[in-house]
Amino acid sequence: MEPRAEWRVLLGSRRNASVILLAMAALVWPCPAQELAPDVVLLAHVKTHLREALAHLPNYTCLETMERSAKPPGKGPLKRLDTVRLEVLYSGGSELYASPGDRRFQERDPSTFTSSGLMSTGVFAMHLKAVFLSGNAIFTWRGEEELEGRRVARYDFLLPPLVSGLSIRIAGGSGTAGMKGSAWVDPESLDVLRLEDHAYEIPAFLAVQDASTIVDYARTRVGAEDVMLPQEGVIRLLGTSGEENRNTFAFTHCRAFETQSSLNFDAVAAAPATPAAPAAAATARELAKLLPAGLEIPIVLAAPVTEKTAVGDLIEGKIASDIVQSGRMLIPKGAVARGRVRRLEQHAETSRYFAVGLEITEIEAGGLRFQFYADLTKVDPIPGFEWTLTNTSTKTETSNAMAGVGGRGARMSGQVRVTEGEKLTLPDLPGVGSFFIRGDRLLLPAGFQMVWKTRSPAK
Numbered sequence: 001m002e003p004r005a006e007w008r009v010l011l012g013s014r015r016n017a018s019v020i021l022l023a024m025a026a027l028v029w030p031c032p033a034q035e036l037a038p039d040v041v042l043l044a045h046v047k048t049h050l051r052e053a054l055a056h057l058p059n060y061t062c063l064e065t066m067e068r069s070a071k072p073p074g075k076g077p078l079k080r081l082d083t084v085r086l087e088v089l090y091s092g093g094s095e096l097y098a099s100p101g102d103r104r105f106q107e108r109d110p111s112t113f114t115s116s117g118l119m120s121t122g123v124f125a126m127h128l129k130a131v132f133l134s135g136n137a138i139f140t141w142r143g144e145e146e147l148e149g150r151r152v153a154r155y156d157f158l159l160p161p162l163v164s165g166l167s168i169r170i171a172g173g174s175g176t177a178g179m180k181g182s183a184w185v186d187p188e189s190l191d192v193l194r195l196e197d198h199a200y201e202i203p204a205f206l207a208v209q210d211a212s213t214i215v216d217y218a219r220t221r222v223g224a225e226d227v228m229l230p231q232e233g234v235i236r237l238l239g240t241s242g243e244e245n246r247n248t249f250a251f252t253h254c255r256a257f258e259t260q261s262s263l264n265f266d267a268v269a270a271a272p273a274t275p276a277a278p279a280a281a282a283t284a285r286e287l288a289k290l291l292p293a294g295l296e297i298p299i300v301l302a303a304p305v306t307e308k309t310a311v312g313d314l315i316e317g318k319i320a321s322d323i324v325q326s327g328r329m330l331i332p333k334g335a336v337a338r339g340r341v342r343r344l345e346q347h348a349e350t351s352r353y354f355a356v357g358l359e360i361t362e363i364e365a366g367g368l369r370f371q372f373y374a375d376l377t378k379v380d381p382i383p384g385f386e387w388t389l390t391n392t393s394t395k396t397e398t399s400n401a402m403a404g405v406g407g408r409g410a411r412m413s414g415q416v417r418v419t420e421g422e423k424l425t426l427p428d429l430p431g432v433g434s435f436f437i438r439g440d441r442l443l444l445p446a447g448f449q450m451v452w453k454t455r456s457p458a459k
Contacts, residue, residue: 039141042153042187049190050132053228054090057125060222061089062229062254063100063457064124065429066247073242085430085457088251090125100373100457123215123249124230131183131195136163145184152184152193161201168199168206175203177211191228192217210238219312221340222256226312229254232427252342252429253361253371253457289370291330291363295454297323297374299337299360305344305444307354313341315358319365320449335365337372342432344442353389354437355424356444360452361431374452376433382448384438389424430457 036044065085069078087098089105096105122130131137142154159166161178168177181197199211215233219226232250291297298320305315316338323331343357363370379385426434433450 037141039153039155042185043139043141043155046185046190046192047132050128050192053191054125054129054133056225056227057090057229060227060229060254060256061087061105062124062251063430064088064249064251065427066249067427069246069248071242071244073239078244078246083428088124095122095124095126123213123233123235124251127213127215128192128195128217128230131157131181131197132192142182144187147184147193150186150193153187155183155185157181157183157197166199168202168208168211175206177202189219191219204240207240208237209240210236212236220254221312221314222254225256227254248427250427250429252359252431253373255361255371289368290457291370291372291374291454292325293455295323295325295330296377297331297337297363297452297454299450299452301444301446301448301450304446304448305341305356305358305442307344307346307442309341309344311341311344315339315341315360317360317450319363331363331365331370335363337363339372339431343426343434346442351389352438352440353384354439354442355426355434356437356442357426357429357432357434358450359429359432371457372452372454373430373457374454375428375430376435376450377453378451379433379435380449382437382444384436386436386438389436389438430455 063085064087065083067083068081070081071078085100087100087105089096089098091105098105137157137159140156140158142156144151145154146152157180159179161176164177164179166177166179168175177199178201179197180200181195183192183196184194185192194214194216196214197212199208202208202211213233213235216231217228218231220229220231221227230251232248235247235249237245299317300320302316302318316336319331319333319335319337322329322333337360339358339360339362341357342359343355345355347353347355358376360372360374362372424436426436428434433452
């Protein structure tokens with residue numbers, strides 16, 4: 001039997017009170033394939049596929065960006081509190097964290113990086129492992145549905161309080177609860193596309209009305225590999241008084257470690273030493289290649305991006321001019337910039353438009369690779385381009401975005417947000433240029449020039 005996996009959500013306060021949610025779940029033991037219904041066979045294949053995917057996950061690390069917001073008891077909108085960025089790595093069955101650009105990954109709660117507010121751990125890998133690979137979940141087939149324009153298989157799952165492993169601890173008390181939710185799976189690739197869960201039968205004395213998590217997964221190109229990784233999601237904690245805390249999170253700048261040296265793990269007093277897997281080794285040389293903040297870098301697309309381009313497709317560009325700082329050549333003209341299409345959504349609810357996100361992850365010049373943390377500041381003029389979009393309808397997409405908590409296939413807050421009931425905006429993620437194109441067609445032609453301004457990965 002595998003070790004029990006766990007995921008956690010922590011809510012800190014300025015008095016250092018905390019709420020910790022721990023959950024364990026998995027598939028029931030399969031019967032021989034010839035005796036199983038097709039949906040059970042599919043679930044068994046998904047389990048095998050996920051076990052292989054998680055076995056390769058220690059090869060990669062990503063930058064996690066969390067936007068935290070809260071609402072006091074009573075009516076009123078959520079108010080943004082701050083943005084937190086951390087490097088996250090899955091290794092040795094645990095999630096390790098570091099400040100952006102830091103080589104010292106530590107097995108500790110990410111709440112230690114902040115003084116207060118809702119923090120979460122486990123959504124990078126442990127959450128998926130807990131639901132599918134631990135051994136206690138009861139799955140129910142719900143048939144096929146459409147999710148983001150794809151036909152997918154939906155399974156509901158349930159973990160009663162006695163076997164869920166879900167523990168809720170707050171200042172002054174603790175108790176156990178169950179966990180229930182849904183998973184949406186691509187029956188062809190066997191990838192999990194979305195995972196949603198809620199705590200249930202929460203002890204009344206804990207003053208917690210609901211604790212829920214939604215995670216979207218997608219194929220990400222890292223080097224020469226296509227890897228299933230978490231893309232974005234939302235965690236919500238609702239108190240019985242009406243107080244609400246919510247984190248939207250997204251993972252960018254996922255990269256593979258090299259194998260010439262090992263990770264520098266700072267010892268944690270209560271944690272036994274765990275050797276890093278060979279593939280989860282990083283060189284200081286690689287991690288040190290961060291471009292200085294404040295550089296303006298023009299990049300010209302090598303191939304067009306159209307409405308037929310798929311999310312996850314690779315994109316390349318050329319550096320359009322020499323990048324020089326203090327008389328020193330940093331990047332020569334013609335160097336290669338690489339990335340992927342992170343978002344490409346066509347909308348036609350109130351007006352016809354595309355929501356586009358292009359993620360540039362690295363620049364290669366003279367055999368060196370530079371990590372790319374930057375903001376898109378300028379683009380060539382093209383018809384229909386807008387940084388923000390005015391919604392002329394009285395309908396807002398904020399409620400639609402949040403309907404994913406408890407709903408079927410609804411969009412999450414991290415995808416398209418509405419501020420003041422009028423302006424549509426896209427998340428601010430380092431290295432991701434997000435914008436809108438009005439109309440029925442999308443064409444970013446070869447030669448389309450973008451200007452990016454580098455920044456610190458921690459900002």
